Amino acid sequence: MTRRASEQLPLPETDEGAVERPVRSGGNAAGFGSDAVAETLRALDIPYIAVNPGASYRGLHDSLVNHLGNAQPQMLLCLHEETAVAIAHGWAKVTGRAMAAAVHSNVGLFHATMAIFNAWCDRMPVLVIGATGPVDAMKRRPWIDWIHTARDQGAIVRHYTKWDDQPASAGAACESIVRANWIANTVPQGPTYVVLDAEMQEAKLQAPIAIPDVARLAPPVAGGVSPAVLDEALRLIKAAKAPVILAGRASRRIEAWNARVGLAEAIKARVLTDIKVGASFPTDHPLHAGDPVMLVPGGEAANVLANADLVISFDWVDLGGALHSAGVKPSAKVIQITADQQIHNGWSMDYQALAPVDLFIGCDPDETAIALAKAMAAKPAARLQPRAPAILPPEDKSLSVEHLAMGLRRALGEREVALTHLPLSWNGGWWPLRHPLDFLGSDGGGGIGGGPGISVGAALALKGSGRMPVAICGDGDFLMGNTAIWTAVHYRIPILFVIANNRSFFNDELHQERVARMRDRPVENRWIGQRMADPEIDIAEMAHAQGAKGFGPVRTLGEMEEAFMQAIAAVEAGEVAVVDVRVEPGYAAATTNVMLRKSAE
Template identity: 90%
Template sequence: MTRRASEQLPVPENGDGAIERPVRTGGNAAGFGSDAVAETLRALDIPYIAVNPGASYRGLHDSLVNHLGNEQPQMLLCLHEETAVAIAHGWAKVTGRAMAAAVHSNVGLFHATMAIFNAWCDRMPVLVIGATGPVDAMKRRPWIDWIHTARDQGAVVRHYTKWDDQPASAGAACESLVRANWIANTVPQGPTYVVLDAEMQEAKLAAPIAIPDVARLSPPIASGITAGALDEAMQLLKAAKSPVILAGRASRRIDAWSARVGLAEQLNARVLTDIKVGASFPTDHPLHAGDPVMLVPGGEAANAIANADLILSLDWVDLAGALRSAGAKPSAKVIQISADQQIHNGWSMDYQALAPVDLFVGCDPDEAVIALARASNASPAARVQPRALAVMPSEGTALSVEHLAMGLRRALGERAVSLTHLPLSWNGGWWPLRHPLDFLGSDGGGGIGGGPGISVGAALALKGSGRMPVAICGDGDFLMGNTAVWTAVHYRIPLLFVIANNRSFFNDELHQERVARMRDRPVENRWIGQRMADPEIDIATMARSQGAEGYGPVRTVAEMDKAYADAIAVVEAGGVAVIDVRVEPGYAAATTNVMLRKGAE
């Protein structure tokens, strides 16, 4: 059940051939352990390896540059290890397959842990390559090699990776990388981690090493729905009078997207989508219930679940929470289609609460929904109606996130756009989604700072696709991960950043207000320790310092419209632009209500 990329996905371009091309060496035969490792990465068809350099993998670094010529894979220099892994995460969101990221020893791994956890929770494949100082103590340099050597480095991330290994020889390292890539790309997908001994990398090969036969050692694993489960599911679906489909985690495959639409139309089922994950169903379709949700607090989405007599969950992230929050009928039949249970463990609780299920189908939901659509002779109806117009709210004394969203929609017009990231303050109804690449989902683990790097990786994968990548980030998220901008500029990766800058860690303001209300204390103090003011941070200047075009601070609709027009022109010309839009602190009403209610997390 290795995830297949759809033939409709863009074919990513390689980096600019003039960037970081090395002086060619004489011979090119593999002579060192790291040369064999580099050749294995090429055999795995990994196009890029995002790196923050370090001495622990200096052997591999040399092999990538001087043995492979910094091509297939090409190194992408990042200014932080968290950015390197986030870029690989973003790449996977578009392509459905892993690229590599290299981190320096234990210290680099510590930096990268948040991004690895994000990829884990987002069920995205990333091949993380780490390193350790020489395992043989006699080979360690004084001091530095000792503090960069750990006995079981993989233990740092073992609870939120699918697999890790520390191979002891060059041959074992080659096989380990093949296994790690295979496991990462197999549904349910996730990050893997391979540690390379510095001494192994730098040692001369006593004899040539045969590079593994990747095709035979990592065959695709089929995981379709069984005939019996298909028949049982079809019987339940045909008997339902008020079915609801919870369209959760899904790939960017257009064939699976069409199958979901066709099945919903055939069943006349209401459909809910989750703004925590990528687009899985057209949000302006007549069968879509309400706006895409983060939770199910009420409204049209909750009513659809409450009135359903059958609920088909396609890997919904929190099925138990959705059923409980919406008050699903106790008599409603529930079908859960997911392979997620295969990687649940006792450390991370991201598996959520147990849900009542009448039929559990443990397979790739994309493959299952394609089979269900075929069995019901479903095909999506042609839909040609225009998108609803972007309606600007009244202009008051300050801009809101809704001003930002509607102004951006108006400025982009009918361009093909991929939203690579959205802030918590977003309302899912502001932006209609009609294609699996229209929105790529959140960061997965709620790790602030992931948005910029994930967006750069996604933009790299979208390069040459005809789609404009647009990242809408909160100011806290952008400030933590903003050095990803440099990597985008350096490698000529077109990308538009729009920063919803409320000068606050506003999510925590709402938490402090909730606590104050519970304790009958002044809610007026919620801002203390949260607001980023005195001085306010000049985000546009930060962007310009890294080679991007920076606009702002933008405080009026007129300024915003001008900044959008100028920035879009920059991105269409192949550049990177960052717009600092100063918005009033506040969230969309539904999000605020969830955050303030008792029991909200």
């Protein structure tokens, strides 16, 4: 499939490289296996490699610093391997291309597995480089090299990476790195993993190694829609009276965004969007049906879908579930546009339920949208009205997530913003999305802890773009991944974090309540083992301890307005700011417990 070339943001002249400038080394010719690997990373135009250091790749570490001068790629020190991979994941969400992350041996890979799974489910490219103690047992140090050597280390993540390899020589390692980057960046995108033998990294080269010709060894993969299939799609579209577009996974390419908008306007299709993925259609457009959804259990979105006579899915994450939940008419025709089936396997069920499809287009959905819009000479025409004002709910004894959302919108005003993360309690109608960079989507894997690292990676990619990165995280998510803050501060990556702090793993409180109701047991006990109280955690102080500006705890509208004003000013001055907003547990009406609907029946 075609490589997903997202809207390319210029790489600015920034000061993160000035933080860790190495002493200039003497002779700089490639002399060791890891030098050749480092040169290959540079040839691939990979600007950064997020790392949590370890002895298994000390050879590569030295090559990046003393052979390449810690530039192109520059190392980004992280305090946890999960953060390193999450930062690369966030970078990919903005740029559409892979950044590298290095993890230490099997133990570092174990730490990184959640972040790799997130990138896999989110279909985001990440080049993960691991290492192993010397494969040759005669070269291993006592004890430590033995416990850090695995016969098949790639097996740890093979089920949720697109490809893995453990090359046996420096030349093979260079080729493997090129192949891994090529596969990661090819649609459907995803993480890849390459294991470097410690002994190979540190061995002297017997002869110079030619760095691979990247342009010829990793060419773009052509995968446009065929004329015959395009004609059949146009026939179905022109015959439809009530078409609906499901705008699912998409890149940040403005060309593809405009194609979807133009196509919808040309055929007068209602459009649904998914809050689990990045912005794919303007959510306050007259054709947008309801608010962005997590699932399709009811409301305007379900009604529109139920009455459709044609459904066009642009890589909707769960097409079968959406059609079933909405009760789509059996007579409705379905066009599915996705390449996702190419990476389905027997381990992960992330491929969702099978959906009834009348025309399957196994291509990059962005390219297909562009081709359809071109065939219909469709261009965006509707002029969007001014954004609806942010209206704060009346102040009560405590703040809600809606207070937080509307207060933040008012504080940011007309600034260009990229929402890098949102909490589960979010209502998609609170914040109109009008550009592919307005919202970057969820963490992918449905766990928690990825939001901070992903957001820092996205903020790094957004430097110089004119957009302010804003991450709105739940307290549980932030507390699991909060050391990403240190990396952002250290490398001068400005970003605003706002924490919707309900002092609880609240989603699980609701689960416990439902179990109690089903078993006729006291629902009053749902909080036990869920609430983070006695003592309450001082999130602002945690941010301050890592060099960020910390604000809060915020408990009133007045305190929130003042904190947002100061935090936004800090970010505009190039700093990292964290605002701890104490909110009452609860979800917005439109999203309340939608993920738990089945268990309540």
